[in-house]
Amino acid sequence: MIEIPDQFKEKFTGLLGQEEAGKLLDSLAEPSKKAYRINSLKEGAVVYSQEEAVPGIPNAYYGGVSGKDPEWTAGMVYSQDPAAMFPAQAIPVKPGDKVLDLCAAPGGKSTALAQKLQGEGLLVANEISPSRAKILRENLERWGVSNAVVTNCDSFALSARFPGFFDAILVDAPCSGEGMFRKSEDAIKYWSQENVDLCADRQREILTEAVKMLKPGGYLLYSTCTFSPEEDEEIVSWLLDEYGFKLLPIAAEKAAPGRPEWGNGDASLANCARFWPQDGVGEGQFVASLQKAAGEESFAAEAGEVFSPVRKNKDKKKKGKGKNKGNRSSLERPSKEESCYISEAIAGFNWPESLASWPSQMLKSQDHVFVPALEPEQLKGIKVLNNGLELGILKKKRFEPSHQLAEVLGQVDQERVVDLTEEEYDHYLHGESLQVNSSLKGFVLVSCRGMIFSFGKLSGKGQLKNYYPKGLRQ
Numbered sequence: 001m002i003e004i005p006d007q008f009k010e011k012f013t014g015l016l017g018q019e020e021a022g023k024l025l026d027s028l029a030e031p032s033k034k035a036y037r038i039n040s041l042k043e044g045a046v047v048y049s050q051e052e053a054v055p056g057i058p059n060a061y062y063g064g065v066s067g068k069d070p071e072w073t074a075g076m077v078y079s080q081d082p083a084a085m086f087p088a089q090a091i092p093v094k095p096g097d098k099v100l101d102l103c104a105a106p107g108g109k110s111t112a113l114a115q116k117l118q119g120e121g122l123l124v125a126n127e128i129s130p131s132r133a134k135i136l137r138e139n140l141e142r143w144g145v146s147n148a149v150v151t152n153c154d155s156f157a158l159s160a161r162f163p164g165f166f167d168a169i170l171v172d173a174p175c176s177g178e179g180m181f182r183k184s185e186d187a188i189k190y191w192s193q194e195n196v197d198l199c200a201d202r203q204r205e206i207l208t209e210a211v212k213m214l215k216p217g218g219y220l221l222y223s224t225c226t227f228s229p230e231e232d233e234e235i236v237s238w239l240l241d242e243y244g245f246k247l248l249p250i251a252a253e254k255a256a257p258g259r260p261e262w263g264n265g266d267a268s269l270a271n272c273a274r275f276w277p278q279d280g281v282g283e284g285q286f287v288a289s290l291q292k293a294a295g296e297e298s299f300a301a302e303a304g305e306v307f308s309p310v311r312k313n314k315d316k317k318k319k320g321k322g323k324n325k326g327n328r329s330s331l332e333r334p335s336k337e338e339s340c341y342i343s344e345a346i347a348g349f350n351w352p353e354s355l356a357s358w359p360s361q362m363l364k365s366q367d368h369v370f371v372p373a374l375e376p377e378q379l380k381g382i383k384v385l386n387n388g389l390e391l392g393i394l395k396k397k398r399f400e401p402s403h404q405l406a407e408v409l410g411q412v413d414q415e416r417v418v419d420l421t422e423e424e425y426d427h428y429l430h431g432e433s434l435q436v437n438s439s440l441k442g443f444v445l446v447s448c449r450g451m452i453f454s455f456g457k458l459s460g461k462g463q464l465k466n467y468y469p470k471g472l473r474q
């Protein structure tokens with residue numbers, strides 16, 4: 001391991017005292033903690049040990065997972081630092097809410113937020129880096145999320161489109177990464193006080209835009225994986241002073257409280273949660289759960305723009321004329337003939353309840369057919385990687401269902417499934433076609449140990465054509 005910088009040691013000895021700083025530095029020489037979450041949107045038994053639960057996080061356990069296992073390819077599990085599970089757990093989100101994850105890649109927190117929404121409402125998952133946004137999209141796809149919009153832009157572009165729009169916003173800010181010292185040599189190599197200060201400036205910049213997008217009374221969750229007060233208590237103090245937020249307590253038994261004296265002295269800063277590696281939960285993490293004052297003028301109302309997500313709450317579904325009808329003039333609906341190809345190709349599959357009305361919601365953009373999570377008009381000027389559920393692609397007089405659809409259909413029991421042996425599964429992941437024992441014909445879902453991870457196409461004589469995406473093959 002690379003040597004921890006002396007300036008870091010001195011800084012934290014000054015802040016924590018000799019004894020506590022000694023514990024922190026000793027813990028940085030220990031191996032990092034591995035853990036994983038089980039996807040409650042899908043059913044299935046995972047083989048990994050569930051002996052040691054991560055305290056305070058439902059369906060989360062200590063232990064490693066492999067990206068080659070069906071548990072992973074079928075989106076049953078997500079590998080995540082246990083302390084990093086707390087931000088998404090702490091933010092109050094319920095099905096039907098409109099939620100923004102502003103700095104979202106690779107998607108640990110977005111997948112957890114999608115679980116809380118249970119397919120109802122909207123998740124906008126944004127990432128500024130194009131390569132990381134692609135990974136974010138893949139992770140949400142694997143998780144079987146159909147009510148998310150994955151965007152690739154900066155916070156300014158988003159705030160211009162979504163004033164006063166969101167019920168809850170998670171800002172897991174880019175930071176100096178001191179809490180990642182055990183996991184990443186780069187975090188140590190590039191650490192400097194100058195970088196800490198630069199990160200703090202960028203965090204204020206990102207949060208300024210986040211605040212504009214939050215409804216009055218909405219929730220803001222701010223988190224970092226760093227220890228420096230400049231990026232933690234000082235930022236939260238600024239939010240309290242500048243915007244009148246209220247700090248909410250966080251249920252995290254093993255976390256240490258925030259340090260009011262490291263910020264503006266406001267006693268409520270103790271409501272923040274600090275995870276230190278020496279506490280034994282996981283890596284370093286800082287979490288602050290805030291609520292915006294209610295009754296403030298809504299930016300959305302001022303701007304005269306109030307949009308709704310396409311997916312409604314189950315109990316709020318409108319019968320007859322849909323509210324979203326009529327504002328899609330610029331978008332095409334598949335023709336009758338195309339709708340027939342689509343229905344034919346995907347007949348016989350069971351759909352999650354939240355997507356029950358997909359046939360009346362689908363739209364076409366060139367050859368791509370999708371069920372939007374948000375009216376596309378609202379996303380003008382924003383780089384969108386995915387809006388809702390990509391159903392598939394229209395080819396000459398036929399339709400090919402998408403990989404995302406396979407992962408979404410994996411949420412519910414299916415009859416049109418071919419379950420592969422572990423050996424067959426390995427071949428399928430490589431991209432090979434297989435001879436299997438099945439009399440089914442046409443598109444089928446492909447699983448291993450009962451976990452659906454792909455589409456395939458059967459010839460009727462047991463020849464299974466491989467539809468596992470080329471970019472994901474291993």
Ligand SMILES: C[S@@+](CC[C@H](N)C(=O)[O-])C[C@H]1O[C@@H](n2cnc3c(N)ncnc32)[C@H](O)[C@@H]1O
Binds near residue numbers: 106
């Ligand atoms: C701590 S990571 C996010 C981890 C993620 N929330 C998760 O749980 O998987 C911070 C992310 O913010 C991104 N980022 C950096 N500057 C940004 C900006 N101005 N707006 C949005 N995202 C930004 C980084 O590329 C990085 O992916």
